[in-house]
Amino acid sequence: MSLPDDFIPMAEETGQIIPLGGRILEEALRQTRAWRDEGLDLKIAINLSAKELSNPRILERIDRILKTYGIAAEALELELTESTLFRYDSQETARFVEGAKSRNFTLTIDDFGTGFSAFSYLHYLPISKIKLDRSFIAAIGDADHEALVGGLVDLGHRLGCRVTGEGVETVEQLRFLTRVGAV
DSSP states (O other): OOOHHHHHHHHHHHTTHHHHHHHHHHHHHHHHHHHHHTTOOOOEEEEEOHHHHHOTTHHHHHHHHHHHHTOOGGGEEEEEEHHHHHHSOHHHHHHHHHHHHHTTOEEEEEEETSSOOOHHHHHHSOOOEEEEOHHHHHTTTSHHHHHHHHHHHHHHHHTTOEEEESOOOSHHHHHHHHHHTOO
16 A cells, blocks of 8 residues: 555656546545435545645636535635645745635645744634644653644634644543643
């Protein structure tokens, strides 16, 4: 079995990420429709790559697939890594983010804290959720790291965002994140 980290970089490099991302989105929303038909009202999260974000038709593509499967926009969470948000042209990013927000998609910064952060951008972007990178979660148990995680959670809450952690593997990590309000 291949993990995304094994093939996504190659798909981006070869330009195949846009058709691959489209197939992933299609399959995720098809499965969401099947779950909803079984009575499960789930929200689905999809990661978008930097190249997908720069595609001027990505929002229309998402709209079309949502309509095909009868899924409301509010049921879709779009995850964008920090590097995706801050690496590309700010006009492209602003166009995408504003278009996604106007459609009621939940926007999430994924892998938050991996080194690309520009905290000043957080104030301007209509982000609903921040996912702390797993490197922060793995270090829970160390007082300095816990202080940092607690501060990031507080910052996210003060900006009106939900905050979660990636890669929770222990009860201690879960308890700490619950205590600081990162659910």
